[in-house]
Amino acid sequence: MRLAELSEQSGVSIATIKYYLRERLLPPGRRVTATQAEYDEAHLRRLRLVRAMIQVGGMPVATAREVLAHIDDESLGLTMRLGAATWALPQPPEAPLDDAASTDARQEVERLLEELGWDSVREVGDLSPVYRSLITSIATLNGLGYTVSAAELLPYARQMEQIAIHDMDQLENLPEGTEQVEAAVAAQVLYDPLLLSLRRLALEAETTRRYGMA
Amino acid sequence: MRLAELSEQSGVSIATIKYYLRERLLPPGRRVTATQAEYDEAHLRRLRLVRAMIQVGGMPVATAREVLAHIDDESLGLTMRLGAATWALPQPPEAPLDDAASTDARQEVERLLEELGWDSVREVGDLSPVYRSLITSIATLNGLGYTVSAAELLPYARQMEQIAIHDMDQLENLPEGTEQVEAAVAAQVLYDPLLLSLRRLALEAETTRRYGMA
């Protein structure tokens, strides 16, 4: 497959594909001559994932690159690659974590995790980025005058737990290989906006159920 | 309260506040003299909401302005104001909705809503933006080669339904007034990132629960 065909099949412009190659979001094609390269199905699949991460997931290019690097890290087992890829996901800027607001927020999260029995997450030496970004979000909200307590988060966390269990069940049904990791990352990233849309839709349905139509 | 004090209290720079005033995200202060204006608690509260929508919710300024316009629309009842504000929320670009991919996506969503019994959402003449953006997301994913079926979405939707019920219960405990609408919008917008963080964290916990630590 040549660049032009890759572009057609994916619906991504040639210029953009070149940009992704430059940014190492897409591995270079197999060089055939000095001026031509050959691409295959894996490139197409990867390109779709990249588009999805950036366009649907709203992820910055740098983050997408990190996630992909973990997916491709042959030195890790599949489970770890998935974990590492998820590990690299969060987009919020890493905050200091040592000011007063963050300390409060962290205590609140600790309380929440204890309540939930998610002890494994706390026992890791380095705080996972997800953990950190949760703390940052809460600290930010607190700073803006919106207090967020463990008690308020608990019901949300319980629902997310159900979803995580469902996700893992789904994941175990996939064939092994890089494809599995890609699919898992895709599911994590791409379902986020769907989840939020569903939340809004559910709220709409519930509102009219309680108060009737406009 | 002068501009400088508003800036200090909120932690938002004077230049940025001026920008928000210009963009009509913040109502002008009460003019005291030709060159000075007075701001109050409502301004501070509004400013915090704006910051939260933009910074935490990642919302574009134009969208934030629309949402605020609905919050302030005195001609609507509280429930409607909340609905209208939520109505204006989605950020994904409105897609055509009439191509083949969208038709498929729409059918899938119809199927899902029927299954869930969220009939009210479908019965509205104009499709709600949330509904539209859900269809668009699914169509995009389909176009990228990730098929999303009603069956796959169902478990997620059920969890979101629980969250929506919880949200409505919380909402009914708030005192009435513009504050209530603001708080409701804040909850909708600001809890989104928290929800996603919690999802990731839950997945991490579930992964180590099943496969042990790294």
Place this chain on the structure above:
DNA sequence: ATGATTGGATAGTGCCACTCTCCATTGAAG
């Protein structure tokens, strides 16, 4: 042989959330 196409490099574009600079007015200190 020759014109079109390819991959690669570089510079430019458009958007957007700010941020800087300037200005006339005005409140406060001496």
Place this chain on the structure above:
DNA sequence: CTTCAATGGAGAGTGGCACTATCCAATCAT
């Protein structure tokens, strides 16, 4: 009363980012 820093307002400028347009030499198809 005088002087000087501060205020609110308006327009232009900045920086980041995801592309995109332009070139160019090599090479493929005819």
